[in-house]
Amino acid sequence: MPQHVTAGLDGSAESAAAAEWAAREARLRQVALRLLLVSDGPAPTRAATETGTAGAGRDPAAEFLAGTADALRGRHPGLEVRARRLTGRPPAVLAREAAQADLVVLGSRGLGSVRGFLLGSVALATIVRTDRPVVLVRPQRRPGPAVPGEEAGAAAGSVVVGVDVHQTCDATLDFAFGEAALRGGRLRAVHCWSLPPFGRDALALEMALREMRPDIARELRNVLAPWRQKYPSVEVTELTPVGGVSDRLLQSAAGAALVVVGRRIRTARAGSRLGPVAHAVIHHCASPVAVVAHG
CATH class of the missing domain: 3.40.50.620 (HUPs)
Structure with a gap:
């Protein structure tokens, strides 16, 4: 290894x-x-x-x-x-x-x-x-993850991972939980989602949000369950913001010590490429960004 x-x-x-x-x-x-x-x-x-x-x-x-x-x-x-x-x-x-x-x-x-x-x-x-x-x-005031024995503050933020509950992303979650465990055990797991279009009916939007959010949160909790068991020392905060994936993930990642995003391994004849979410996070996130390939 x-x-x-x-x-x-x-x-x-x-x-x-x-x-x-x-x-x-x-x-x-x-x-x-x-x-x-x-x-x-x-x-x-x-x-x-x-x-x-x-x-x-x-x-x-x-x-x-x-x-x-x-x-x-x-x-x-x-x-x-x-x-x-x-x-x-x-x-x-x-x-x-x-x-x-x-x-x-x-x-x-x-x-x-x-x-x-x-x-x-x-x-x-x-x-x-x-x-x-x-x-x-990127260059920043805080140069990297805190090392045991050094002064606190070099990695004051938690590890943030973007999660897609509809795809298998075991490699991404394993890496994110492992990095959080190395840094003292704080992880923010973020799954972004969108409401179906309702035109301008604010009441319908509010009702859909109230009805769908518990199911979304349950799906995220189920996806994270095996990794909580594997890394019991990691304190996990689950976030399910509504809106564009890239924008909401970047907002949730503000101040993070490390942001982890997945990249699907593509075998298309056009060649490998980076997905839009990973591409946006890499270009707009001030924190270090880890890109982890998964099937």
């Missing part, structure tokens, strides 16, 4: 935030951290491929990679950090490396100062190429 967290670097503020978040996540999981810098350029020398200290590489990219690794070791004593520079198309390389990791952490956008390594579109392209969880991180 995988025993490490992988973070992709490109020299941008976004990837720096991703590396810090990944380091904290690795400490929570008590696993190693692997840093990857992927370029389309010429193959690097052997000395630059596996980097352990800041003096190992002689080109700016290798020195940046080694310096980042050393800085993370300094901020996270005891964390095993390995850094590698690889050549190839970044989405394909990152997806290949993701298969060997517990999860992959990437900056949510931006082309960094080390030019040509990780384009913002690479994150989205990587997500649809792997069935491993991918976490996208």
Whole structure:
């Protein structure tokens, strides 16, 4: 089984935030951290491929990679950090490396100062190429999940997961509950739904809302029941807001430590793509977003 967290670097503020978040996540999981810098350029020398200290590489990219690794070791004593520079198309390389990791952490956008390594579109392209969880991180004041023994406040919010009661999303729920357990056990499970059209009849809308909401809440409770049993330490809040899925999920996710959304694995001839809800959350949510593939 995988025993490490992988973070992709490109020299941008976004990837720096991703590396810090990944380091904290690795400490929570008590696993190693692997840093990857992927370029389309010429193959690097052997000395630059596996980097352990800041003096190992002689080109700016290798020195940046080694310096980042050393800085993370300094901020996270005891964390095993390995850094590698690889050549190839970044989405394909990152997806290949993701298969060997517990999860992959990437900056949510931006082309960094080390030019040509990780384009913002690479994150989205990587997500649809792997069935491993991918976490996208933006720069923020709170750099990542709190680690036991550190001051409280680094992850004051709970984990939020979007739930579709009409689809099987076991992988998404298992990941979300597991992340909540790592952070002290608070999870907000959100299922958004819409009322049928009633024109302008406000009374009919109110009656439909009153009649349908208990059934929706019961469906959500039933979907979550097995995961409550598997993760008894997790305190779950169930939310069933009415309205557009993307808008309501984003509202429910305000201030979250981590937002988890599912992505259906599609095998259509047109190729893999991201669903509209996951796409909207990735682009508009300020919190780290985990995209988890499910059947």
